Amino acid sequence: MILYAIAFLLIGTILRFIILSIAKSSGRRMRKKFVSLGEMKGKTFEEIKRKCGNPRLVLSKSENNFTAYWAVYGYAIEIEFIDQKMTGIIKEVIK
Numbered sequence: 001m002i003l004y005a006i007a008f009l010l011i012g013t014i015l016r017f018i019i020l021s022i023a024k025s026s027g028r029r030m031r032k033k034f035v036s037l038g039e040m041k042g043k044t045f046e047e048i049k050r051k052c053g054n055p056r057l058v059l060s061k062s063e064n065n066f067t068a069y070w071a072v073y074g075y076a077i078e079i080e081f082i083d084q085k086m087t088g089i090i091k092e093v094i095k
Contacts, residue, residue, distance in 0.1 A: 027074020031094065034070075034077060045084050 033052045037043065045068065049055070055068040067090060069078045078090040 025074075026072045027095065030070065030072050031075045040079070040086050041088065043086050045081050045086070048079070048086065 030052065034040070037048065037051055040048065048068075052070060055070045057069040058066055059069070060066045064083050065081070067078055067080050070076065074095045076091070076093040078092075080087050080090050
């Protein structure tokens with residue numbers, strides 16, 4: 001009986017490691033896309049979207065000012081745009 005409990009614990013630990021590794025790899029891929037853009041300040045929203053995909057969320061602050069948020073497990077980035085041009089990174093989270 002104890003042997004079964006140890007086996008289940010071991011299998012659960014291995015599965016957890018595999019699942020987390022797969023999930024974190026999507027975060028690394030997304031971050032590499034943003035890094036490959038080089039200096040982003042001044043790039044247009046469409047240029048960034050073309051390279052990195054559609055953002056999860058776009059929040060309009062005013063008529064010509066908005067924030068776009070990209071996120072996957074292990075990586076998130078929030079970028080501010082004015083007149084469709086990137087002005088700065090508000091927040092970046094890397095796990």
